[in-house]
Amino acid sequence: MSPSTPKFAVVVLILALVVSMMLSMRIAQRRVVCVAHGPQNIVRAGFNKFLSHIAWMRLIQYRGSLHGITEQEARVLKGKYDSLTDLDPMFDRAYEEGALEIGWQSPNDSLDLLDKAQRVDKLKSWRIPLLAGFIAKNRLNDSSRAIAYLKKADQQPNRPGYVKRFLISLQAQHDFDNDPIKVLHLWVDYYSGGAGQLLTGHGRMPMRDMESGFDSDPERSLALNHIRRVSTKIIEQSQKGILEERNPERKKMLRDRIDQTEKIIRQVYAGRHICPQCFRPYNAGEEFCVHDGKKLAAYGTCAKCKSVPRGPFCQKCGAKND
């Protein structure tokens, strides 16, 4: 060491370098879990977010200059949206608008963009996988892919109820021919707020809603419609199958399917009397279904005059009823 070298500076240099090496590793470790990481981490000297605003404003101008979007222009747009989201991977609106803009002309590019968004660790949006599911189903007619996207959307926080309904509808379309009872269970689980909830009594229809046959909760009411529709379809198809089928084992399977369906619907209505055709509950004394005219097994009537008694004695003929 030269005599002109300040020893104090050398000591400080070594100490500070060692401490800064330890600190940098420690901070990087903590930082990784706090900041967002996209599939392409482009660095622009810390001005990424500011540059993304400029790219966004230029993109808006470019979109305004287009009179229509051809397949070629869709690819150009995809490139611009890619560059923009490389700069700001958390820009959820860019992914959504980009996917919607090019979704018709270039659905695969559109799904690429939405896949990129789903690889950003801190971007928690139910809209992005929902949109991907919508495009996969309606533009590519790929139900399996759409179901996979919708399952992701269904795991995101603050998702609205229609995400789950869309998912079950797709699963129902996809799986009905193979396993209709599974589809019925999907709707029943949605109606009762989770798998197995119905059997514990939690998901059953509230007594106040029994009369009308519609649940006071609009989400549950919609699910109930689906349960009725699927049940009707299962029974109709099974009955038709029993008539046409010659294989006794297959006939037995179809009969079991009808029994299972009726059992499930009875559980949903918690032992209420229901129309065997439309699966809606009916009131005491009613002999025909008000919804479909089906002949019903009347209950709660006076044994003598067939009116519906309001107390232990019939208000019309005075007969005692149990």
Added chain:
Amino acid sequence: MYDLMTICKTTYTRVLRMRSLYVLLASVLVLVGAAHLYDELSGGREKELMYDTGAALLSLVGLLTALMVAFDIARDLREKVVMTLLSKPLGRSQYLLGKFSGVVWIGTINLIILTLGMLLILYWEQGFARWDFLKLAFSAWGTMVLTTAVGVLFASFFAELPAVILTVAVYAIGHGTEVLYQNNSIFSQLLFSVMANYGLLDFKDALGSNLYISWKLIVWSVVYALVYSSALLSLANIIFHRRDLA
């Protein structure tokens, strides 16, 4: 200590006399304040634009202020002003530290003015106080200190232009060193730990995207900037002591 303060004060006063600096700061604040006029141009993202532009300008002002040290020391060396100064009872270490402190001082004042202006503008335009902007301001201060130290290091053995270019290069490269950390090889991790990791001080993207960043992490990253700066200043000191100024 008195000599150090004299150099610091001289550097500070010289910069403070530049009226263009105040005009620049006022223009910056007006520019950010006018961002709400960009509502149509930005497709309804004018609030985000305002916040992110303010954050970017904090970094830019910090960088430009820090670059002054590279110009100042290199010019002193070129014009042999340093010979006059060092002929007095003033050590080379005091000269470097004095220059460093003077620029950090003026940089701190600039950042305070800009931060207060930005907080007022954000409160005025958005209707509530964006206290998280203080986190950005503090990390921008750490970045400015680190850049000043890099500038002092390069100015101690390079001419003005190379010193400034190298300082900007280290600033730009330093923002991308996280890639080295993510690479699992020992060499990459070692390289990461010895480089000037500006990325560790950059929270603009995260805070602009409303992600939560704790004060603890911000303070630790500024501590890192101060420790690394002291290493750079020590290295600059060693080089400056061995340099033939004649």
